[in-house]
Amino acid sequence: MSSVDMSVNIAGIRLKNPVMTASGTFGFGEEYGEYYDLNRLGAVVVKGLTLRPRKGNPPPRTCETPAGMLNSVGLQNPGVDFFLEKELPRLLDRGACVIANISGASVDEYCLMMEKLSKSGVAAVELNLSCPNVKEGGIAFGLKPDLVYEVTRRVKECGQKPVIVKLSPNVTDIVEIALAAAEGGGDAVSLINTLLAMDIDVWSRRPVLGNTYGGLSGPAVKPVALRMVHQVAGAVDIPVIGMGGILDWYDAVQFILAGAKAVAVGTANFVNPLAPVEIIEGIERYLVKQGFTSVEDMVGALV
Amino acid sequence: MSSVDMSVNIAGIRLKNPVMTASGTFGFGEEYGEYYDLNRLGAVVVKGLTLRPRKGNPPPRTCETPAGMLNSVGLQNPGVDFFLEKELPRLLDRGACVIANISGASVDEYCLMMEKLSKSGVAAVELNLSCPNVKEGGIAFGLKPDLVYEVTRRVKECGQKPVIVKLSPNVTDIVEIALAAAEGGGDAVSLINTLLAMDIDVWSRRPVLGNTYGGLSGPAVKPVALRMVHQVAGAVDIPVIGMGGILDWYDAVQFILAGAKAVAVGTANFVNPLAPVEIIEGIERYLVKQGFTSVEDMVGALV
Amino acid sequence: MKEPKVLQVIENKPIAAGIYSLELYHHALCEEVLPGQFFHIKCGGDKFPLLRRPISLSYTKREKGAVVLIYRVQGQGTEFLSSRRPGDSLDVLGPLGSGFEVNRQYERVAIVGGGIGIAPLVELAGIYGDRAAVFAGYRDETFLLKELQERSADVRAATEDGSFGYGGFVTDLLLQYLKEQRTDMVFACGPKPMLKTVAKICRENSVGCQVSLEERMACGVGACLGCSCAVNERDGSLQYKRVCKDGPVFRAEEVCWDE
């Protein structure tokens, strides 16, 4: 079947195919690495890292919603040093192309993490800007274009790795934010992160999540994600990585047609651990059927 | 069963119960009025009106998405004059409490409509601010706090009817917008309108909607709507009308617990024409079971 | 007052590849429903699929008090339908829509169906009986031919692959027929390109034509304005009408075919 070229060039790195995992839904690859070889993936985007280890939010941290789920994990992670020492070597040994996802409480924290990661074997760094910026009184970096510009520019100065800026969908104008990321020197943008949401149990009369609010992901958000990817891909010159509710190859192809050069699979892992590899195969079949010779030809190919 | 007081006071009007229909999902009450007496509802919010008749967007105008739907009706309506002459008298004859939903392309258009409606039997006017403001270069009124403030203030000056400001969820900070509505003199806020979204058919490689983008509604958006209602109810002093994905009484109760004094039923009408009346009954049963004596006691009653 | 009806499945069986015949029991409905009307059916659980699916009446079985719906399995909704077994029930709105305008004075009518669009024409064929020439176009496998032949002596089939009847488009047969036979009205249902050709043929041969259109629907009752199709107004302007309420049957002249 491999008469089609599945590889894509993103932010200066060549991925063997356009399918990655979405940060936070794949841990450090250990669990799902028991289901298939991690080197079959375009890239593994690891759990969001912070400068120091974080405990995360109180339980319950997940709940199901119509065609979606909420999570309020709260960036529980062992910290970037532990990652570099223990997790990354294991991932690289398995031949995975690894992208580190980082969250900082200040621009300096982002820079410090970039410096550390620069000296490692990660292929790229993804900036999660949904984290509250402590210096700006708690507003998330990703919600203001000038903050997005600033953090991107500064991080680019601190290291050599390609930078993917991950956009929050909780904004009035996603294009403005994406443009700021591009202007700041971002090598690619990825979207969408989760939509801020909530669920309530009417019998206990309490929010279901221990943290009250959480992030909505899964098929429910796909139409919003597709729209944002379509808008952003039409506005920026850097590559777009699309995600949000991709369960199967059909969904993935929709994102690529909307203009995404690569896609990330998140919540779907929880439903079907084999989802990413099945999606790779499905995209390939679609390309053959539709007469495309490479996946890059299909990017943004709406008629 | 009626040992509980189901009535609520919103924007100076007394509704016999907290359940209304969501604008645009109920036409002018003619169709669903064949399924039950319209005077059983707290209020009927009619299809969005504009100053002049509008044809609306090219088809297809709807499509189904996971636990939701898109619509791009594009405000097709016969205009406010036709409404006042033909539709409103019919509705009032049936004993319905009628709320007019209006959209303008400029502040003046909103005012003109308010003037006309002021002299009529409508109980209140709901401002749909998702319409692009032609004078502001096409940006929707509802996306900027200063525009929301301005249009609310001006409309309040133009007529005596209570004003409900309907908020778009496609914003970074819904609280800021709600506060602007309150400051402008709005008597209540209603939320959420639809999330801007898109669907793509991978075989035709075309957007499914004739208009490319449309509004996402239905259960898929409920967690986002609940979060916004909870945020807004915690921040403004005027009543909040909650909507977005309410299919049954459970969903409605969630919104009331989150702080909504009334709820609106939209997409659910399409699934089950009897949804609004079944929801009224279900809320009443819940109140009795939980030992509340009135629905107003339950508003915001999270523990 | 109207209400959603809970109908019992009497029978639900495949009649061709991917095409099912669904028989539902409801005496009153069976008396009330008109050819060209449709039902709006909840196809699945609570929230997924969310919206109802429109399926036309194919024909009634008055002696049994049953309505028969013929549907093609297309996606989630019709997939669910096909899993229903006798004794199961379905939540149905309808009959909805305007139906065909039936004039019993017509001496000769032509009925033209393409693919699954043949299904909504069977009841109509029964009304006109031998006064109707029925044209049924298929890609390859035929279905409903027996039901049509029971209603009209003049049933002509076309298959695109030539495996049965005339090899080619059913509209070729219609064109031929209209040239030879004075006809009072043409009734058509099928894919849009076919309907467009039928409309053109009728216009050129000065025969009245009614077409049954499809559009994606939400409410099915006229409340949401989601199922619009463009029609030409007398004043030359374009207007959107509701397929579910103003249609699904429209006069071919009013339909704006280039939208």
Add this chain to the structure above:
Amino acid sequence: MKEPKVLQVIENKPIAAGIYSLELYHHALCEEVLPGQFFHIKCGGDKFPLLRRPISLSYTKREKGAVVLIYRVQGQGTEFLSSRRPGDSLDVLGPLGSGFEVNRQYERVAIVGGGIGIAPLVELAGIYGDRAAVFAGYRDETFLLKELQERSADVRAATEDGSFGYGGFVTDLLLQYLKEQRTDMVFACGPKPMLKTVAKICRENSVGCQVSLEERMACGVGACLGCSCAVNERDGSLQYKRVCKDGPVFRAEEVCWDE
């Protein structure tokens, strides 16, 4: 490599009001699974319900190569489960989680289950046999008593409404027992308040205790960090562990009961 398994339903029948016994066929699984482990089951179509549902092993039937799961119908997912018929298949991940730490040297253990929490303890009861005193607490209707009695001679039931056995909480029975009988380990599963009481009783009587916890899960395999429970670290700090991977069985001492 691991993979999702497609398991055939052998039997699926109610054993009490709203409680079902589901027998699934899988020879290898039956050899592999440990008491306290669970399966993560796709309960429904593609997108709704979306997430899998965790259900523990209740017991194995090695001669048939079957695993038996006992579940209470709670919502959409378990509702779907209860509609599965013999011959249907289920998409299952597992066995997952750590299971109970089984020490075959123990001379006397107590096994304490509350409500549906009795189900995950049946296989364990089989391992300790007559060395186990089994305490089964119910609100009213009893279930699984026969299965427990087949495994241990000492099964004591409590009902909150007093309709069967001891009238009151099952933890009263445990307390009584621990006072009279030297016990090496207590294994418990049930609602959190019950587990908290069991933990307290064990601490006060200096008996080791393992509890099986529940938490809302997404992945079920340890990747999402969604199912955390708070545990006390040696240094006195609080840490979140994954119920699905680090548990569901935890030592009672490490669980932070006040969270």
